[in-house]
Amino acid sequence: MASEVRLALVGSTGAVGQEMLKILEERDFPVKELICLADPREAGSKVRFKGEEYTVVGASPEAFKKADIAMFAVGTEVSKMLAPEALKNNCVVIDNSYAFRLDKDVPLVVPEVNAGDIKLHRGIIANPNCSTIIMVVAINPIHQRARLKRVIVSTYQAVSGAGKAGLDELDQHISAAMTGQEPKLEVFQHPIAFNLIPHIDEFVEEDYTREEMKMVWESRKIMHEPDLKIAATAVRVPVYRSHSESINLETENPLTPDQVRSILSQAPGIIVQDDPGAKLYPMPLYTSNKDQVFVGRIRRDISLGENGVVIWVAADQIRKGAATNAIQIAEVVVEENLY
Amino acid sequence: MASEVRLALVGSTGAVGQEMLKILEERDFPVKELICLADPREAGSKVRFKGEEYTVVGASPEAFKKADIAMFAVGTEVSKMLAPEALKNNCVVIDNSYAFRLDKDVPLVVPEVNAGDIKLHRGIIANPNCSTIIMVVAINPIHQRARLKRVIVSTYQAVSGAGKAGLDELDQHISAAMTGQEPKLEVFQHPIAFNLIPHIDEFVEEDYTREEMKMVWESRKIMHEPDLKIAATAVRVPVYRSHSESINLETENPLTPDQVRSILSQAPGIIVQDDPGAKLYPMPLYTSNKDQVFVGRIRRDISLGENGVVIWVAADQIRKGAATNAIQIAEVVVEENLY
Numbered sequence: 243m244a245s246e247v248r249l250a251l252v253g254s255t256g257a258v259g260q261e262m263l264k265i266l267e268e269r270d271f272p273v274k275e276l277i278c279l280a281d282p283r284e285a286g287s288k289v290r291f292k293g294e295e296y297t298v299v300g301a302s303p304e305a306f307k308k309a310d311i312a313m314f315a316v317g318t319e320v321s322k323m324l325a326p327e328a329l330k331n332n333c334v335v336i337d338n339s340y341a342f343r344l345d346k347d348v349p350l351v352v353p354e355v356n357a358g359d360i361k362l363h364r365g366i367i368a369n370p371n372c373s374t375i376i377m378v379v380a381i382n383p384i385h386q387r388a389r390l391k392r393v394i395v396s397t398y399q400a401v402s403g404a405g406k407a408g409l410d411e412l413d414q415h416i417s418a419a420m421t422g423q424e425p426k427l428e429v430f431q432h433p434i435a436f437n438l439i440p441h442i443d444e445f446v447e448e449d450y451t452r453e454e455m456k457m458v459w460e461s462r463k464i465m466h467e468p469d470l471k472i473a474a475t476a477v478r479v480p481v482y483r484s485h486s487e488s489i490n491l492e493t494e495n496p497l498t499p500d501q502v503r504s505i506l507s508q509a510p511g512i513i514v515q516d517d518p519g520a521k522l523y524p525m526p527l528y529t530s531n532k533d534q535v536f537v538g539r540i541r542r543d544i545s546l547g548e549n550g551v552v553i554w555v556a557a558d559q560i561r562k563g564a565a566t567n568a569i570q571i572a573e574v575v576v577e578e579n580l581y
Numbered sequence: 582m583a584s585e586v587r588l589a590l591v592g593s594t595g596a597v598g599q600e601m602l603k604i605l606e607e608r609d610f611p612v613k614e615l616i617c618l619a620d621p622r623e624a625g626s627k628v629r630f631k632g633e634e635y636t637v638v639g640a641s642p643e644a645f646k647k648a649d650i651a652m653f654a655v656g657t658e659v660s661k662m663l664a665p666e667a668l669k670n671n672c673v674v675i676d677n678s679y680a681f682r683l684d685k686d687v688p689l690v691v692p693e694v695n696a697g698d699i700k701l702h703r704g705i706i707a708n709p710n711c712s713t714i715i716m717v718v719a720i721n722p723i724h725q726r727a728r729l730k731r732v733i734v735s736t737y738q739a740v741s742g743a744g745k746a747g748l749d750e751l752d753q754h755i756s757a758a759m760t761g762q763e764p765k766l767e768v769f770q771h772p773i774a775f776n777l778i779p780h781i782d783e784f785v786e787e788d789y790t791r792e793e794m795k796m797v798w799e800s801r802k803i804m805h806e807p808d809l810k811i812a813a814t815a816v817r818v819p820v821y822r823s824h825s826e827s828i829n830l831e832t833e834n835p836l837t838p839d840q841v842r843s844i845l846s847q848a849p850g851i852i853v854q855d856d857p858g859a860k861l862y863p864m865p866l867y868t869s870n871k872d873q874v875f876v877g878r879i880r881r882d883i884s885l886g887e888n889g890v891v892i893w894v895a896a897d898q899i900r901k902g903a904a905t906n907a908i909q910i911a912e913v914v915v916e917e918n919l920y
Contacts, residue, residue: 436866440825445858448838527776539814
């Protein structure tokens with residue numbers, strides 16, 4: 243890599259922030275200086291990186307003065323408030339929130355799909371929604387070969403999509419269910435143990451949730467296909483980690499399942515797990531703590547003939563769906579000297 | 582009802598058989614005599630019906646001599662072996678297994694959809710697959726109004742689809758996961774606690790499972806639409822009871838979500854639960870032990886324009902998906918003197 247970087251990490255104590263620290267270390271990201279920021283109420287707490295302890299500092303405008311790149315792993319409101327401060331200090335911001343994703347001047351990037359957009363940044367690069375990242379990694383290689391006409395997706399989303407609080411809430415609900423107690427509802431709208439909740443984020447238009455519309459709006463932007471037809475149904479399931487997606491694709495050009503397997507096997511960031519006879523297909527229990535998107539159950543869409551394919555996808559939404567993807571973006575920023 | 586019936590129940594100790602006894606009692610089915618049959622190894626065990634104890638008799642050809650109607654709640658192999666014996670004794674057979682569902686001479690019936698087929702029986706009436714029943718109750722009223730062109734469905738199926746053994750296995754896997762033990766795999770192919778398994782029943786053609794193809798083959802037969810285009814993805818989820826389905830429908834004629842809500846509200850066997858603002862939509866935790874199919878998240882399929890609708894469906898697959906449906910069939914057989 244070209245040079246060593248002074249890196250600020252906003253949200254360093256959260257689920258995604260903690261995962262980012264692990265991945266920065268695993269991938270040997272060229273960190274010269276690490277500035278760990280978080281909510282001022284968490285100032286003084288400690289986080290670990292490469293065997294050393296770092297003291298968390300309350301995030302404030304001044305904190306960005308000594309950073310080249312600022313990774314934001316916080317909610318939309320905090321990003322909106324602090325990213326402009328980082329920009330004032332000439333930091334390049336890689337933001338995991340929804341705040342800037344659809345802004346015209348902000349590249350929205352999944353490196354396997356549109357790494358070339360990174361160089362167009364004007365200070366902020368946005369990291370997409372987790373379910374969207376996982377989907378576009380899997381479907382873009384098929385689009386490049388056979389042109390997608392229509393995408394129908396139903397998701398099966400893990401509770402850690404709601405952070406550590408989501409994990410704790412599933413645990414609490416499981417024990418409550420086991421002991422006949424009332425589950426405490428803090429993160430989820432309803433009990434999640436032994437249940438499914440077809441409601442993630444708020445309802446925004448035509449009775450679709452924002453989570454569902456993110457998969458439409460963000461996929462179109464990442465894939466540079468503003469008119470791509472997509473309909474999503476997003477469902478929370480009692481799984482700790484890794485989102486799964488059942489996807490039906492309609493293509494302009496015909497494509498056999500064998501061709502799809504071959505295309506995806508050669509595509510970046512994908513592991514094809516598709517051997518029904520050996521009971522091999524992606525499952526969230528085994529795709530967690532991995533950086534790739536796993537694709538299986540590849541078959542013809544028998545409701546469409548030769549121009550349809552059905553796939554089943556699973557991937558760790560905290561890693562590839564958030565932290566890994568953001569760090570891949572940062573790596574390009576460093577390699578190509580875009581800061 | 583016309584008359585009182587001598588009823589044989591094959592599989593009276595199983596999950597579906599036990600549910601049938603409950604429902605026969607709830608609906609005050611006109612039972613004159615009840616003959617409880619099961620695997621000969623279970624002979625002598627006791628089951629309860631209307632406050633009385635019945636001794637289970639080993640199922641054998643002779644057992645049908647004193648019955649008018651025989652309800653079969655057993656596996657395909659036992660049905661194949663014993664249903665012909667029931668026929669020889671002039672019993673009308675209502676069979677819950679896969680054995681006869683696709684036979685030309687056997688009506689496959691969901692009373693809300695094709696009750697008229699019951700009178701065509703030649704001794705056997707088949708009860709459809711659970712996921713299929715739940716789907717056709719929800720989609721047939723839309724088909725009757727706007728003609729379905731294409732159905733895409735992804736399922737979220739409860740462990741009790743695999744009977745009591747499935748329930749026990751989820752419990753065992755949950756405790757194993759909590760205590761760091763190895764889960765015991767008896768019913769499922771993989772651990773089901775905190776996981777999803779995109780594999781129900783065996784793989785049969787083009788890498789589709791039989792569960793997925795049942796939704797194609799059986800829906801077409803029930804709806805009298807041999808060419809209806811359907812593609813299904815069937816997934817096991819860590820939910821005790823009630824299957825859920827995410828369904829995208831393409832219609833020949835345009836239809837608004839309001840029209841769909843109105844059609845389904847008036848359709849038999851359906852409860853529309855669709856008020857996103859009030860966080861109201863079907864969830865398996867709350868549709869269990871009910872006889873209706875619950876439909877919500879009704880919205881335009883934005884990938885299709887005015888000729889597409891997306892719905893989210895949940896229903897108790899042991900009741901409406903099996904036992905209740907079979908007893909509804911039996912009620913028609915009795916009311917119309919078809920035995």
